[in-house]
Amino acid sequence: MLSDPALADLRAIFGDRLSLSPAMLAEHGASESLVTAGLPDAVAFPRSTAEVAALAAWSTRHLVPLIGWGAGTSLEGHALAVAGGVVVDFREMAQVLEVRAEDRLVRVKPGITREALNHELRTTGLMFPVDPGANASLGGMAATRASGTTAVRYGTMRDNVRGLEVVLADGRVIRTGTGAPKSSAGYDLTALMVGSEGTLGLITELTLRLHGQPEAMMTAVAAFAGVAQAVDCVIATMQMGLTPARIEFLDVETVLACNAYSKLTLPAAPQLLVEFHGHPEGVAEDVRRFRELSEGFGAEGLQWAERQEDRTRLWAARHSAYRAILATRPGAKAVVTDVCVPISALTQAVEETRADIAASGIPGPILGHVGDGNFHAILLVDPASADEVTTAKALAARMAYRSLALGGTITGEHGVGFGKLGHMAAEHGAAWAVMGTLKRALDPLNLMNPGKLVPG
Amino acid sequence: MLSDPALADLRAIFGDRLSLSPAMLAEHGASESLVTAGLPDAVAFPRSTAEVAALAAWSTRHLVPLIGWGAGTSLEGHALAVAGGVVVDFREMAQVLEVRAEDRLVRVKPGITREALNHELRTTGLMFPVDPGANASLGGMAATRASGTTAVRYGTMRDNVRGLEVVLADGRVIRTGTGAPKSSAGYDLTALMVGSEGTLGLITELTLRLHGQPEAMMTAVAAFAGVAQAVDCVIATMQMGLTPARIEFLDVETVLACNAYSKLTLPAAPQLLVEFHGHPEGVAEDVRRFRELSEGFGAEGLQWAERQEDRTRLWAARHSAYRAILATRPGAKAVVTDVCVPISALTQAVEETRADIAASGIPGPILGHVGDGNFHAILLVDPASADEVTTAKALAARMAYRSLALGGTITGEHGVGFGKLGHMAAEHGAAWAVMGTLKRALDPLNLMNPGKLVPG
Numbered sequence: 001m002l003s004d005p006a007l008a009d010l011r012a013i014f015g016d017r018l019s020l021s022p023a024m025l026a027e028h029g030a031s032e033s034l035v036t037a038g039l040p041d042a043v044a045f046p047r048s049t050a051e052v053a054a055l056a057a058w059s060t061r062h063l064v065p066l067i068g069w070g071a072g073t074s075l076e077g078h079a080l081a082v083a084g085g086v087v088v089d090f091r092e093m094a095q096v097l098e099v100r101a102e103d104r105l106v107r108v109k110p111g112i113t114r115e116a117l118n119h120e121l122r123t124t125g126l127m128f129p130v131d132p133g134a135n136a137s138l139g140g141m142a143a144t145r146a147s148g149t150t151a152v153r154y155g156t157m158r159d160n161v162r163g164l165e166v167v168l169a170d171g172r173v174i175r176t177g178t179g180a181p182k183s184s185a186g187y188d189l190t191a192l193m194v195g196s197e198g199t200l201g202l203i204t205e206l207t208l209r210l211h212g213q214p215e216a217m218m219t220a221v222a223a224f225a226g227v228a229q230a231v232d233c234v235i236a237t238m239q240m241g242l243t244p245a246r247i248e249f250l251d252v253e254t255v256l257a258c259n260a261y262s263k264l265t266l267p268a269a270p271q272l273l274v275e276f277h278g279h280p281e282g283v284a285e286d287v288r289r290f291r292e293l294s295e296g297f298g299a300e301g302l303q304w305a306e307r308q309e310d311r312t313r314l315w316a317a318r319h320s321a322y323r324a325i326l327a328t329r330p331g332a333k334a335v336v337t338d339v340c341v342p343i344s345a346l347t348q349a350v351e352e353t354r355a356d357i358a359a360s361g362i363p364g365p366i367l368g369h370v371g372d373g374n375f376h377a378i379l380l381v382d383p384a385s386a387d388e389v390t391t392a393k394a395l396a397a398r399m400a401y402r403s404l405a406l407g408g409t410i411t412g413e414h415g416v417g418f419g420k421l422g423h424m425a426a427e428h429g430a431a432w433a434v435m436g437t438l439k440r441a442l443d444p445l446n447l448m449n450p451g452k453l454v455p456g
Numbered sequence: 457m458l459s460d461p462a463l464a465d466l467r468a469i470f471g472d473r474l475s476l477s478p479a480m481l482a483e484h485g486a487s488e489s490l491v492t493a494g495l496p497d498a499v500a501f502p503r504s505t506a507e508v509a510a511l512a513a514w515s516t517r518h519l520v521p522l523i524g525w526g527a528g529t530s531l532e533g534h535a536l537a538v539a540g541g542v543v544v545d546f547r548e549m550a551q552v553l554e555v556r557a558e559d560r561l562v563r564v565k566p567g568i569t570r571e572a573l574n575h576e577l578r579t580t581g582l583m584f585p586v587d588p589g590a591n592a593s594l595g596g597m598a599a600t601r602a603s604g605t606t607a608v609r610y611g612t613m614r615d616n617v618r619g620l621e622v623v624l625a626d627g628r629v630i631r632t633g634t635g636a637p638k639s640s641a642g643y644d645l646t647a648l649m650v651g652s653e654g655t656l657g658l659i660t661e662l663t664l665r666l667h668g669q670p671e672a673m674m675t676a677v678a679a680f681a682g683v684a685q686a687v688d689c690v691i692a693t694m695q696m697g698l699t700p701a702r703i704e705f706l707d708v709e710t711v712l713a714c715n716a717y718s719k720l721t722l723p724a725a726p727q728l729l730v731e732f733h734g735h736p737e738g739v740a741e742d743v744r745r746f747r748e749l750s751e752g753f754g755a756e757g758l759q760w761a762e763r764q765e766d767r768t769r770l771w772a773a774r775h776s777a778y779r780a781i782l783a784t785r786p787g788a789k790a791v792v793t794d795v796c797v798p799i800s801a802l803t804q805a806v807e808e809t810r811a812d813i814a815a816s817g818i819p820g821p822i823l824g825h826v827g828d829g830n831f832h833a834i835l836l837v838d839p840a841s842a843d844e845v846t847t848a849k850a851l852a853a854r855m856a857y858r859s860l861a862l863g864g865t866i867t868g869e870h871g872v873g874f875g876k877l878g879h880m881a882a883e884h885g886a887a888w889a890v891m892g893t894l895k896r897a898l899d900p901l902n903l904m905n906p907g908k909l910v911p912g
Binding site: 100101102103104125144145146147151156158159168173174175176178179180181182183184185186187188189191192194195196200212214215235238239240241242278279281282284285286289338340341342343344345372373374403406407408409410411413414415416420424427428429430431432435437438440441442453454 | 556557558559561581600601602603607612614615624628630631632634635636637638639640641642643644645647648650651652668670671691695696697698734735737738740741742745796797798799800801828829830859863864865867868869870871872876880883884885886887888890891893894897898909910
């Protein structure tokens with residue numbers, strides 16, 4: 001609850017771009033996942049860095065938390081107001097500021113979504129490849145260090161954010177990075193901010209790396225006898241020096257869900273969905289080699305989609321997999337997990353997880369970015385059943401600890417928020433306290449997205 | 457000067473692996489560059505993380521600085537004891553701990569050099585590609601965020617360090633990163649430590665990404681009419697989606713120096729030295745396309761070296777360029793500069809720098825990693841001439857400020873040390889103070905490599 005003076009000061013900055021309406025608060029107090037929290041006290045819609053800086057100064061003066069908000073697609077409660085405060089919704093800061101084609105860079109405001117950005121880039125021959133599935137905002141993707149299907153070739157947000165403008169807790173505005181492709185000039189503040197989930201500052205501008213739209217693309221789908229054969233095929237592919245643009249694993253339950261939802265006719269077996277980008281000659285050889293390799297691992301029904309519409313149909317099905325899986329159990333909500341292990345441990349991680357899920361009685365199809373060792377189980381629960389929710393959360397926790405035991409991480413791409421806060425000490429040990437030290441150094445009053453990521 | 461109790465405590469940790477001999481202090485008080493400082497008080501040779509942790513605890517107890525030392529090849533005085541203290545020489549911590557071929561990872565101790573590492577990897581089909589020219593230690597390369605000729609394809613140390621073990625100022629030992637290819641679990645402490653130049657802690661172990669040894673490699677050298685044509689050819693190459701493994705620029709003075717020193721017969725013109733890696737079919741097409749493109753920009757005498765010995769000869773000449781340039785002026789010392797600009801500004805940066813050098817009367821051949829916008833002028837001065845040294849340092853400063861004006865950085869790969877400390881405020885503005893805040897948070901007594909990188 002904001003005090004009268006605080007509210008008056010806030011209205012002085014934002015005028016009618018401030019909302020306290022119950023509908024707006026409810027919209028910004030909800031998330032796609034089962035992670036829930038209370039409502040924010042207000043939602044502000046800044047139009048400029050100066051307004052965000054004024055908001056940070058206001059926050060320091062009135063000791064009210066600030067929580068950044070992009071497209072609201074995060075899965076671990078990152079953007080929820082666990083201690084009240086003002087949600088900073090960046091929807092009105094969503095412009096492309098500058099495309100620098102020769103340098104393959106673009107400067108954008110944080111609220112623009114990845115689809116909107118790529119739409120603006122469509123005639124430039126360039127693209128922004130990071131693709132987490134959801135049409136997230138770029139600011140949110142940077143804040144959670146998002147990745148997705150194309151990270152195996154193009155990297156994650158860690159690799160594709162060249163520089164940032166950030167408003168710090170005390171209202172100072174800093175710029176990180178330069179227009180040069182690399183630098184050794186001091187601490188990598190860009191990398192520190194990417195993945196900091198709004199706990200160190202609010203991102204008000206991003207400079208992103210662009211990549212050429214590939215001249216040739218080939219997509220294939222291949223069925224394997226089991227997880228081990230599919231993963232071994234991926235390991236051999238990478239070791240041969242082939243670099244797929246995407247290489248995705250779908251277990252048999254996911255395949256059946258996609259068949260039903262997206263009207264595909266894939267065989268009922270674990271599948272790899274793979275894509276190569278490059279010049280036609282290079283891609284042709286990639287395809288030839290992948291065919292030979294995958295047949296050596298028992299792949300069947302390998303089909304190449306060269307036509308744009310066939311490729312689009314396959315990837316649309318992959319992107320709809322989450323909804324396809326939800327549709328297999330009407331009324332269900334999903335506990336979405338997100339572990340990432342060394343690729344040598346991937347078969348063991350997936351097989352143990354499948355056995356654990358099967359024993360639980362809860363449906364939990366598995367799919368993942370197998371080239372990165374990253375996979376998700378979509379655990380389908382009846383939200384009215386406390387038992388099922390408890391069982392699913394216990395399964396998710398066991399997945400996280402299994403990942404750690406295999407040398408992996410509790411989250412490959414979704415981030416910590418407060419959904420994964422309880423597992424951070426197990427992953428980082430003494431390094432988690434160091435994160436807390438950094439947080440306190442930059443935000444001593446704990447006003448930037450409190451209750452997330454660092455020790456409480 | 458160490459106090460008697462401090463020295464006694466230090467001897468208790470290191471026994472005879474502690475040196476106070478004048479020769480050893482002098483060796484660790486010198487550097488390849490003209491950047492000079494006083495001598496350290498002692499040099500310690502730890503054999504384990506536990507010994508480094510004990511040393512950090514000792515440092516805190518006795519308030520004596522610690523300065524990490526790898527191969528001593530840094531160029532900005534990074535490893536010099538500007539405030540006395542103990543140099544921590546990692547030569548006895550130089551082992552390969554584990555090669556994980558399926559995960560394409562290697563764990564190493566910080567003192568191993570990149571050549572020694574690649575020698576150990578030679579039978580694995582894998583390689584560590586980052587190549588700064590000097591046979592630096594991996595710990596030092598991580599500490600300075602080094603890169604070099606191959607960064608255009610394989611990235612810098614930022615991209616190739618997966619995780620670290622670090623001893624903090626207070627003696628705590630933390631591990632950063634996991635064995636998984638990516639993670640969104642909190643602040644990127646790995647990236648914060650890479651490039652921190654020993655000011656936040658001492659790196660005692662590294663987990664590095666490996667890459668497959670390429671099946672096919674082709675190297676070519678091509679002469680251009682001027683800088684603009686060579687750079688425009690590089691921009692077009694990248695925009696076409698070709699990814700050279702290396703693409704190096706040599707100005708005509710550098711070419712003549714290499715001809716004389718390495719017995720080459722390159723034409724007296726600016727040259728690009730380019731290499732492609734991949735499978736034979738992909739490389740063949742890369743070569744065909746690069747030939748067509750470069751001829752469009754007026755390239756002449758394009759010659760492809762497919763045989764290992766011809767490739768080796770060309771790259772050996774490139775790697776000897778620094779010595780070749782030094783040999784053109786016997787008795788001279790070099791002021792080595794290191795700017796990095798957006799590639800769209802590279803022609804202007806190089807041409808203005810050439811004009812500035814020509815007007816100065818000091819020889820200063822230019823060469824660089826043109827795919828990254830990174831270039832060096834090797835300013836040759838008579839070390840006995842205070843005038844020449846002053847002129848060279850002024851030229852170097854103008855290069856740094858020119859780079860900033862063009863949107864670049866004061867250092868692409870050499871780092872800050874104390875040689876570039878005076879330019880940090882100009883590059884980072886308010887963000888430099890943030891670096892100081894982070895430094896004080898992790899090293900409140902200012903004992904880890906004091907006098908470097910952050911505001912004093």
